Amino acid sequence: MDKQIALERKVLSENDRIAADVRAQLQDRGIVALNLVSSPGSGKTSLLERTLAALNDELRIGLVAGDVQTENDADRLLKAGGKMVRPIVTNGACHLDAKMIARVLPDFNLDNLDLLFIENVGNLVCPSSFDLGEDMKVVLISTTEGDDKPLKYPSMFRRSSMMIVNKLDLLGTSDFKLGRVTENARQINHDLQIFELSCRTGDGLEAWFDWVRETVAEKRGVLA
C-alpha cells in the first residue's frame, strides 16, 4: 500500500514570490507598472511608440520588450525615443516570468522612473498565469481579429484590468463589431476599463495619454 503525504503547494509560488519582490521595489518608489498582453500583431509596440512620442518629455518611462526571438521591438522603441529600454529574448518561451523581470530590473535606475511598460510576448494564453509584479495587465485587441476573442481567451480578459481596442481606422473592413467585443469582454470581466483607438491615425490616443498621466500622478500622490 502506498502512503499519502499532504503537500499543499502552488506550482507558481516561486514566480509569485519573485513577482511580489519586484512589486515591492516598484511600489516603494511610486512607479506605475503596466504589463501589456495581446495576440501577435495587435499593436503593443505601436502603442508604446506613440506613447513615447507623446509623453517622453513629461514622464520618465522605462520599457521591457519581450520577444521569442530578435530584439526588433526593443530597437523600434529605442528609435521612438525610449531612453531606458531592455529587451528580453525568451528563446522560445511563450511568456515572460517574474524571474526575467527581476533580472533586468537592476538595469533601470528605479529612483529615476515614473512608469514601467512591460511588453509581454504576443500570446493570449500563457502570460495570463504569470504575475510579473505589475499594477495591472492591459490587454490589446485589434479590429482585424475576431470580436469573440474575450470568450476564447477568458482567463486573460478576466485577469486584465483594461482592454485597448486598436486599429479603429480599419473598423468596417472586417466583421469585427465594437459593440460585440465590448459586450463579450464585459461578460468575462464586468470591471474592465476600455479604450478604443488607432495607433496609425492617432484617433482616441489622447484619452489613453490622459489616463497614463493621471495614473502616474495618482501613484505619486499616494507616495507623497
Added chain:
Amino acid sequence: MHELSIANTILTTVLSEVERQNLPPVTAVGLRLGAMSDIVPDSLTFNFDVIKADTPLAGAELEIEVVPLHAACLACKHEFPVEDLVFACPACESGSIRVEQGQEIDITHLSVEDEA
C-alpha cells in the same frame, strides 16, 4: 502551451521535497487544476512523463483533479458556479464577482511507497 515549464516546476518542487523529507520512492503526484488554469491536463501529463525519465520520479504518475469555476458575488454574497463563461451573479445579476475557484495550479499530495 507552457505545460512544459509547469511540468518542470512540478518536477523540481517534488524532487526537493523528496530530498528534504528523505521520502521513499514517489508513486504519484496529486494536482489540482482549475478549469480556467490554461493548463491542458493531457499535455501536462505528456510533458511530465518525458522529463521524469532518469530522475528519482521516473515511477511517479500525475493524478490530476480538475476543479470547476466557482465565484462569489461581491454585492449579494451569493456563491455560484460560473457556467457558459458568464461571469455575473445569477441571483442579482451583478458583474462584481470574485472567482474563488477554478484558476489554481496546485500540488495537493504525494503518494509514496510504504516502507513498513
